[in-house]
Amino acid sequence: MIAAMTLKTLLMIVLPLGQVFAQVDPFKGDPAPALPPPNLLTRYEAFSMELKQAADLQRESPPDALLYEQMVAAVARGNAAQESLMVLRSRSGIKAVTDSSREIIYPTEYMPVFRKDFTAGKPPVSTVTSLLGTAFETRGAGDRLEIEVILGDAGGIHLRTVVSHVKFLGTSRYGQGASEAEVPLFSVQSINTAAMIKAGVPFLLGKTNSREAAGEVTKPDGRIWFSFATVDITQP
């Protein structure tokens, strides 16, 4: 009985001492400091190549990363052109925008300007002399990238992106004589999409046709744009 009590007392003294020594182990380093949440660097690139080449490439249907490498190599050989490069750093879950555009302010309403001529004994004659723009809107012509990147628990990346390339090509005229009104002509290439992608691997967002002005309308210029997005996880 006494021996059992002595053993118990001894254990009560020794066990806490062991814990104390374990805490001050000089060879045990500090726990690794917690890393701050990472930033996300989204790189958008657009390449263009001729329609036939693009179709041939499409039939091979390589994986996106390989397709990207082929595009880079084609640019180096002169068979493709790098059309756009936009980069945007953001944090997970926030919306970020980079925008480079010319703001074209154009009329959306015209009002005819009349001149009245009076002749003795006759009713007055109204003549349209010109058109006056009375209401206007603004259109951004240029490149715009809007993203919302969310870093998943398992390292997957959810990318929501709206990218657009808008060009002001000139004007179209409607009406005739003094009532002829001008309206602007824009070409637009845009992709609005969302996808789960892998970090550091180029992802093909889509392919779009580019157009050029042909008088007062537009026509395809025979080139296809390949739009890629690559998201890298970076530490601050």
Place this chain on the structure above:
Amino acid sequence: MKIPLLILLLTTALSQAQDPFARNPNEPPPGPVAPGSPKVISMIFEIYSLPMAEAAALLRTATGDGSLYKELVARTAGGEGKLENLAAVRCMSGQRARAMGGSEQIYPTEYLGKVSKKPAEREKGAEIDPSTSHSDVVPALPGAFETRECGTILEVEPITDEKGSLIELRIVASHTAMTERLKWGQGLSQVDMPVFESQKIDTGALTFTGQPCFLGTMSRPPDTKVIEASPKRVWFAFVTADFVKN
């Protein structure tokens, strides 16, 4: 006799002139900043540019923001790159700050179309002379205006962590220029509207103090009309946030 008079006048004038550096006698003397007082954060915003092909190649091989920044500075020194812009603003953690360097461009947003007017003779019921009697056509008259800020605008909101080594940065940087006017309508009703070229980046990032942070690109529009602009250059925007050590 004249010299003492001149000295007297000069002394009087100097005593009446206000010393811009003189302190108010009631104002307490300046002293050291009290410990624990909020720190001031300095944010330096820089933009470097490279031709697009070189920019794309550099980004594919870049290993980090610091090395990318150094490379751009080196290429700028070598003449290949170009320092496009530099702006800075200081504020305290949790506060918003704004710095602008540019101009305010005022332009019409509405034109008046009041153009028809009855001749005075008709009002009075007098004899009408067909050779002179007609309504007046008034040239397009601007009726309302707006103001657009052109130049470089930097808006920031930094928040520091407890240790003071990491800064959570919310930043909006823009560069705007009025480059031309487009004409709409015809004849006396022809109106002018300005074209603004804007480059903007709006984002948030975490950055360590004193280290350049690559925010992204904010290049000129592809069909820029800025005279001195070189075509297809990519603008790299960096911000370096650090505590002010005074």
